[in-house]
Amino acid sequence: MHRTIISLAVGLLFFFTSGVLPAIAAPSPTNVSFDVNDISILWPVPTTSAEVNELISADDITASGAQFWPSDAFDTVIETAETVKLTDTSGRTHEISFGTFRNKDQFKETFRQPHTWKVAGVRIDPSAPGSSEKMIQQFGSIPQVRLIVQPVTMDSSGGVRVHDYTAHLVYDFVKGRSGRKFIPDEAKFADIVNDFKDLKLTMAERGISTNGLSLGVHPGFNDGSFVFEDALKEVLKKHLSPKRLSGVAFMGLEPPEPWIFFAMNKDKNGRLVRFTVPPLGNEQAQMLSFAEGDTVFPVAQKATNSKGQHGVSTASLFEGKPLSTKADSSKARPVFQDIPDIIANPQTAHFFNTDCVSCHSESARRQALNISTKDVRFQYQHPLNISGVNKAFLPNHPWNVRNFGWFPNFFTGETVDTVTMRTANETAEAAEFINREYLQHASVINTVAKENGLGGAHLRRRPEQLSALSDRDFCVLKPGELVSVDSVESVGDGFAKIDILGPNSACPSFKGKAFIFEEHFDWTPITKVVAKQSSELNGGHLRRFPMALSALASDESCLMQPNQSVGINGAELMADGFTKINVTIPSPSCPTFKGEVFAFSKHFNFD
Numbered sequence: 001m002h003r004t005i006i007s008l009a010v011g012l013l014f015f016f017t018s019g020v021l022p023a024i025a026a027p028s029p030t031n032v033s034f035d036v037n038d039i040s041i042l043w044p045v046p047t048t049s050a051e052v053n054e055l056i057s058a059d060d061i062t063a064s065g066a067q068f069w070p071s072d073a074f075d076t077v078i079e080t081a082e083t084v085k086l087t088d089t090s091g092r093t094h095e096i097s098f099g100t101f102r103n104k105d106q107f108k109e110t111f112r113q114p115h116t117w118k119v120a121g122v123r124i125d126p127s128a129p130g131s132s133e134k135m136i137q138q139f140g141s142i143p144q145v146r147l148i149v150q151p152v153t154m155d156s157s158g159g160v161r162v163h164d165y166t167a168h169l170v171y172d173f174v175k176g177r178s179g180r181k182f183i184p185d186e187a188k189f190a191d192i193v194n195d196f197k198d199l200k201l202t203m204a205e206r207g208i209s210t211n212g213l214s215l216g217v218h219p220g221f222n223d224g225s226f227v228f229e230d231a232l233k234e235v236l237k238k239h240l241s242p243k244r245l246s247g248v249a250f251m252g253l254e255p256p257e258p259w260i261f262f263a264m265n266k267d268k269n270g271r272l273v274r275f276t277v278p279p280l281g282n283e284q285a286q287m288l289s290f291a292e293g294d295t296v297f298p299v300a301q302k303a304t305n306s307k308g309q310h311g312v313s314t315a316s317l318f319e320g321k322p323l324s325t326k327a328d329s330s331k332a333r334p335v336f337q338d339i340p341d342i343i344a345n346p347q348t349a350h351f352f353n354t355d356c357v358s359c360h361s362e363s364a365r366r367q368a369l370n371i372s373t374k375d376v377r378f379q380y381q382h383p384l385n386i387s388g389v390n391k392a393f394l395p396n397h398p399w400n401v402r403n404f405g406w407f408p409n410f411f412t413g414e415t416v417d418t419v420t421m422r423t424a425n426e427t428a429e430a431a432e433f434i435n436r437e438y439l440q441h442a443s444v445i446n447t448v449a450k451e452n453g454l455g456g457a458h459l460r461r462r463p464e465q466l467s468a469l470s471d472r473d474f475c476v477l478k479p480g481e482l483v484s485v486d487s488v489e490s491v492g493d494g495f496a497k498i499d500i501l502g503p504n505s506a507c508p509s510f511k512g513k514a515f516i517f518e519e520h521f522d523w524t525p526i527t528k529v530v531a532k533q534s535s536e537l538n539g540g541h542l543r544r545f546p547m548a549l550s551a552l553a554s555d556e557s558c559l560m561q562p563n564q565s566v567g568i569n570g571a572e573l574m575a576d577g578f579t580k581i582n583v584t585i586p587s588p589s590c591p592t593f594k595g596e597v598f599a600f601s602k603h604f605n606f607d
Contacts, residue, residue: 477489
């Protein structure tokens with residue numbers, strides 16, 4: 001893994017797990033960062049036969065000579081879907097059927113044709129089931145590409161119908177296991193990352209940028225030239241093959257409801273078999289119904305996505321109880337209104353500790369119950385400079401169980417593109433991980449002035465020669481002096497644009513956007529965080545959560561005196577002025593504050 005550790009014995013030097021970390025190279029014009037739409041790509045809802053024909057079909061052929069959804073795997077999943085049954089607590093049996101309320105077999109033969117199944121979305125995940133350090137320590141890391149496919153049919157007059165069924169095809173890129181942990185095939189996944197980087201650059205040359213764009217339908221689909229569609233298809237054909245297909249998650253209907261979920265993965269013989277979902281105990285399927293009887297069945301009795309061994313599920317949010325109801329009677333928090341945030345937080349909830357219905361209903365329940373919470377104890381802390389969700393695509397109907405795809409409304413007949421909060425959070429975490437680990441963008445890096453014969457190096461307001469700038473438009477840093485930045489971008493003619501997080505005391509007004517002459521600076525990762533001496537505070541606090549001190553309990557913050565430091569191996573800028581740091585060498589004054597903690601950026605220097 002491209003993960004770094006700090007070793008006291010070698011004087012706080014950074015190492016890869018496979019060797020010494022090389023010096024960070026000066027950025028090049030192609031040194032780009034991913035945002036959310038670069039790795040979670042959503043197609044617009046098809047409305048004409050021409051648009052349907054432009055979609056990727058499950059039977060399109062990849063470079064390996066097989067279908068995207070290999071024929072044997074396709075047949076196995078469809079046959080399994082037709083046999084999945086659930087008997088609820090009232091004794092009624094429910095099963096998936098491929099049809100309508102009036103004719104449950106109407107589309108049976110059509111759904112058995114792989115050409116009916118179209119790709120609605122693609123998701124690139126560098127580290128399933130999660131990208132956080134804690135998750136990787138527990139499970140290892142599984143780079144994945146996931147295709148979201150849905151059946152689309154056309155009638156004799158050319159009318160297009162999207163159906164409320166879906167399959168998630170999961171392609172893994174791993175080299176094997178070490179015990180229970182998966183070992184990622186980083187070289188292969190790096191090839192995928194580079195191809196998606198080239199795709200981003202190709203679209204940028206055509207004037208289509210994803211930077212700063214919240215997650216929704218990818219803007220490349222609006223180009224009208226099909227350059228994006230064709231290039232994306234070729235990238236997927238290149239990398240996806242039957243041997244990489246490791247599992248399929250499926251959602252079907254007993255029209256018009258309930259929605260029935262099940263999952264399959266490959267056994268040791270390479271055959272797809274039903275998978276027992278851990279939070280459901282021994283159950284292999286789960287359903288959501290708004291008719292009489294059970295709303296969620298079975299309820300996840302073994303969820304472990306909250307602190308300790310306790311877990312939550314959205315089943316509680318269908319009971320009609322007050323949102324202030326305790327999720328665990330023995331604890332004050334979480335309460336029911338916290339449940340959507342817990343489920344949507346990829347650092348707490350994942351496939352192995354959370355049930356299917358919860359992941360597919362957290363955003364719809366949030367909307368239906370008008371839940372709006374901002375408690376960082378449960379809410380995912382969004383990385384700085386990574387976009388969020390386009391709120392126009394959030395589910396606005398209780399029956400919308402799409403995470404990322406097309407929802408056909410049974411009542412109105414309208415089909416809408418959908419993105420949930422959980423999908424957006426997972427994507428943000430994945431984009432930050434790829435930028436840091438594969439595209440070599442450290443979350444925080446130091447820009448250090450070189451000894452270049454000029455007595456130092458200059459920060460500039462604009463990328464121009466000094467002779468063209470006024471005295472207020474540049475500032476000199478002596479050799480060895482630095483500023484801490486969170487991004488570096490080449491802009492041509494030898495200049496780079498930087499975003500200054502920690503200004504130098506010699507140039508205090510140079511913060512935020514500035515420019516440097518690349519040859520006069522070195523780029524190095526930070527190795528420690530040092531508390532400042534400031535007029536407003538004598539030192540700086542480490543915190544368990546990125547919150548004001550008044551909102552924290554006495555054991556949730558710790559004061560470091562000026563010039564005291566902690567050794568770290570990672571720093572990630574957050575919103576509201578906070579930086580998340582991974583402490584490997586704690587301060588003697590705060591010995592229990594190690595691992596993931598938070599610092600208020602302006603009270604610390606990042607060295």
